């Protein structure tokens with residue numbers, strides 16, 4: 001409530017529609033009387049030599065200091081000599097797990113109405129190592145790295161998440177029948193951690209089969225944990241089941257209790273500045289941030305307001321088949337608080 | 338017809354339910370008067386040192402001689418010192434493209450009724466290189482290889498396939514925003530080939546986005562071409578849209594006109610020998626083999642009989658919610674010929 005000292009949280013509005021949807025979050029949080037003081041940082045127009053990216057050193061430092069933040073979409077600028085912004089954040093802040101809850105939204109109809117799962121993606125290594133080279137002309141290779149350290153910590157995170165969120169099962173997703181050493185190590189770590197959680201059901205599912213089962217019957221899954229690339233693929237597939245990335249939140253977890261919640265959709269430059277963007281994914285990501293901060297009452301209050309506004313169906317942005325503006329939709333949520 | 342000299346084709350019935358579904362194919366082909374003489378080869382119980390696998394040298398030679406074959410499921414035996422049977426076939430026979438048409442079956446209801454696409458998977462390299470090692474304790478790596486040669490030939494196959502099958506669009510699936518060198522080379526090859534087919538629409542789609550779009554609206558896609566692992570994942574996802582691997586055919590294409598059609602589902606040891614297996618995937622794979630042999634009339638005749646039997650719904654195996662035996666379902670197809 002307004003009498004408590006505000007918690008400082010970093011806010012990256014991001015590019016394109018980012019500032020508009022960030023504004024929506026700020027308004028909803030203010031209306032819900034959330035005691036957060038935003039420490040806003042923008043993507044720079046120049047490469048900061050200390051980060052070798054368009055993210056400034058100060059903005060990264062802000063997350064490390066506040067230990068909590070919310071991030072809008074960042075378009076990776078075209079050109080050479082600097083790194084992708086999303087990857088810079090994950091690597092520099094050591095955000096080792098990417099958590100994406102994915103559930104059917106009441107009243108928003110897709111082909112599925114029975115989705116309620118969480119993907120937990122290793123976020124720092126695997127195919128995202130950045131190690132690639134040409135062997136000889138016409139022959140190139142990329143190196144996938146799997147370490148015991150990163151696999152253990154994401155596996156531990158996944159089982160702890162399952163336990164603390166009342167989830168019943170963890171599925172480790174892999175292709176160890178082909179990548180026996182890398183995915184094999186990942187699975188071995190999951191096996192080890194699973195032993196410590198006898199109350200959580202544990203299974204191993206080959207990625208191709210997992211994708212087939214997800215589209216046939218997503219209710220088979222609960223918590224899924226997996227290496228980086230599989231997480232990238234499967235989390236988008238799951239988002240597709242319930243309507244797409246405009247509706248699904250995510251949160252990146254780092255060491256020492258750092259959490260950077262993030263809308264993973266694009267910056268939609270075509271509709272930027274037109275008051276047409278759907279702020280749902282960023283709002284729901286903000287809710288994940290509040291839960292991380294243990295501001296559970298306000299998290300649930302805001303979450304219900306978002307869900308009920310969408311379920312009611314009176315105010316929806318164009319991507320959901322409606323004709324509300326961002327501000328109208330935001331106001332409807334505030335009215336539901 | 339029965340008066341022509343029969344074409345010799347290799348048949349690998351495979352393990353588990355393999356022999357039963359292969360018998361179904363033989364009966365349907367005989368009933369349709371297909372002039373094929375099957376050259377049957379079984380998976381051996383001992384490792385053949387010439388192939389370092391349970392596949393004998395003679396069986397591989399048979400495919401090379403006949404240039405055409407049909408393969409049932411092969412369970413990769415557990416143990417060390419020999420290679421996966423499926424991979425042995427692909428590598429030894431240089432089966433560079435795996436083609437999987439995927440379409441909604443009239444009368445067999447899933448959440449989708451608008452699927453009609455073909456995945457074309459590079460089948461020899463990528464993450465399937467077999468190159469893996471431990472760097473130091475707790476750190477392992479797998480190497481993904483992409484070559485210009487293999488990328489060009491699968492891209493060429495995909496565009497030629499699109500053209501000769503009246504398809505309008507080819508989508509190249511990749512993660513070149515992360516694997517710029519490997520997937521970048523793959524895309525460059527697709528770009529080059531696309532130039533030669535101005536009449537075919539061409540687009541590049543990032544794999545995560547592709548999976549999201551596939552589950553939201555599969556009608557967006559037509560022909561998809563991609564590196565090995567993405568093909569493994571996406572072809573199973575697509576199969577899931579229309580009911581699963583029990584219903585979808587595949588064909589592996591090699592150099593010099595070699596084609597090995599293949600049911601890609603498992604050997605289902607739990608129901609093996611019980612006359613319960615669904616032969617549809619192997620039958621439809623057989624149809625792909627007939628089309629490859631330009632036996633188009635018989636291919637269409639058999640194809641229609643399969644489709645109509647499933648659409649009629651009177652005879653369906655247990656996996657499709659019916660209670661017909663393999664032989665009853667096979668007889669129903671023969672009656673529809």
Ligand SMILES: CC(C)[C@H](C(=O)O)[C@@H](O)C(=O)O
Pocket residue numbers: 084086087232264514515545
């Ligand atoms: C933009 C891209 C680099 C990123 C990724 O591949 O991780 C995105 O797809 C995501 O899932 O956050």
Ligand SMILES: CC(C)[C@H](C(=O)O)[C@@H](O)C(=O)O
Pocket residue numbers: 177178208421423424569601
């Ligand atoms: C069994 C396995 C090795 C194989 C693969 O990964 O290619 C299978 O999934 C397939 O798609 O044919």
